[in-house]
Amino acid sequence: MAKRITIADVAREVGVSMMTVSRVINNKGEVSEETAQRILEAIDELGYRPSGIARGLASKRTLTIGLVVPDVGNTFFSDVARGVEQTAYANGYNVFLCNTDEDPQRESAVLNSLEEKRIDGLVLCSSRLDDTRLSELLSRFPAVVLVNRSLPGYDGKLVQIDDVAGAKSAVHHLLGSGHESIGFLAGPEVSESGKKRLSGYRSALGKKGIAFNPELVLNCFPNVESAQERASILLNSHPDLTALFCYNDLVAVGALKAATEFNKNVPNDLAVVGFDDIPLAELVTPSLTTCRVPRHDLGVRAIESLLDQMNDCDSDCSDIILQPELIVRRSAP
Amino acid sequence: MAKRITIADVAREVGVSMMTVSRVINNKGEVSEETAQRILEAIDELGYRPSGIARGLASKRTLTIGLVVPDVGNTFFSDVARGVEQTAYANGYNVFLCNTDEDPQRESAVLNSLEEKRIDGLVLCSSRLDDTRLSELLSRFPAVVLVNRSLPGYDGKLVQIDDVAGAKSAVHHLLGSGHESIGFLAGPEVSESGKKRLSGYRSALGKKGIAFNPELVLNCFPNVESAQERASILLNSHPDLTALFCYNDLVAVGALKAATEFNKNVPNDLAVVGFDDIPLAELVTPSLTTCRVPRHDLGVRAIESLLDQMNDCDSDCSDIILQPELIVRRSAP
């Protein structure tokens, strides 16, 4: 790698001041058509690339936003990420995509590095941090949007899906098919959407006059292995279960596998409903009935909201709540 | 967000020079136990966070490496990413994870922003750029590791999987089961691993004395939809096909769906073999026979190699080639 060309090199080459070059780069201020042309040519010839960090230091804007998710490998988040990235790029921003591996400690670490990187804004998805720690960390960023996580006393923007409604519709669907003993594989204990889905689950049961039985609810990691294990425990202790509502599709697939273990036919012996509608949902056998979440939209809305904040256009102060949609497939017809 | 605390604030607070504070932050040079202690306390009290961009400007090291992949949503790459990230973090580096959406133009754009961010090193996976453009762009980075992509005349490090051997073993397996008319859904035309797998496919056929028929080879995007469509075309034009070797597992799932369309039973009427062994492979029905690729390892080796380069330890100049392993499941027993 040769020595880097700087703005000074370009200025010298053209015989103008650095400032003029800077203006052209940022197409700011008026520069004569002709000078601009010559500068552009010189930039091209010399292969000059402005230093983002020098610009950041001088202007206090890095044109970079941070996106934090628990697991990029999960389609849910990779779709949100795509929505965020596309919209961010279209607006001249780069995205720093960070993984926390569902680990709160890692999440703290990630937020710290992001702070040191002086990002202009942050989109934080499904934070697993407790309220205190979270607000403490968030206060260090110039602009923040929280996705799928609320925070009492927080005045920033929220983008969420209506978990309560989604869970309600899922359980309502199962009740409608005659199920009365419905278990819930509730995902991570710290997950807020988990809690909301639980509340939707309870509410749907309540409406039908069915008593809530906490024994039918088990937490699990949102992956296939953990879910399968927990589903087995549940099926073992409650052989009378005829349906399982699951925190998400990965968990539902785990439930499917557990059913196979127990020699239970899905949906005849056990109906299974997931959440999210990731591509896997229709690829497994039987295909999954699930609540479809507008993931890409979630990302787009989040970044739009963030860009608003960063531009001080406090246009739309209300939080954004997107509705999931029940997709009926084979696992719970 | 309050005004940022700077290193000067900390220095003033403690009554030492900025340099001493700097030394403590970087635990570099000797600082008396006691002063260090006081500085640490002040940092904590004031809530000081060093500015990464200022450090980067001054030290010419950003402690950030870039990781570019065609699609984070693909488990293959998200696993590689995890390997890279974990190892990078463990060594004090942050990772700038970037998506190209399989789009060469987007890839150029991403590399340009990464250059402007002055990353210390780059891990580039499965680049879709042509050789000329690629070497031109790579020369702008201080250290580079190419994953699953070679580049003639390039002197940097390469980390690859043995695609030829993998494809050979897959096709050999099919031939061993008596198949003689084997199609190949070859993935993106620009994909280098696609080309290598094609060569493995041809080589395995050749060894068995079966003539290569280019009509049995079709390119496709590495996703389920495109693969299903292309597989349909292939099955339609060549009803005699008894087996399909697929560029990767996503493509194989597409082939599975196409088989269903054509009312063909897998594996009885049509055997299907994938590549990668993503989690999906054992979740679909029938479960996929596939070549397992050590993805996490790929990431770890890549970043290790990159760190070596960045530290001038040109320890291991040879490229790294990891071997895939055939996993036999239901789709091609």
Added chain:
DNA sequence: CTGTTAGCGCATTCAG
């Protein structure tokens, strides 16, 4: 063990 002097590469004032 600690401080001083520079300057990283650029954008922000202000002046022309």
Added chain:
DNA sequence: CTGAATGCGCTAACAG
């Protein structure tokens, strides 16, 4: 329309 001076926050290279 263009330029000069100044400093963003930090570290390198020397001193002491």
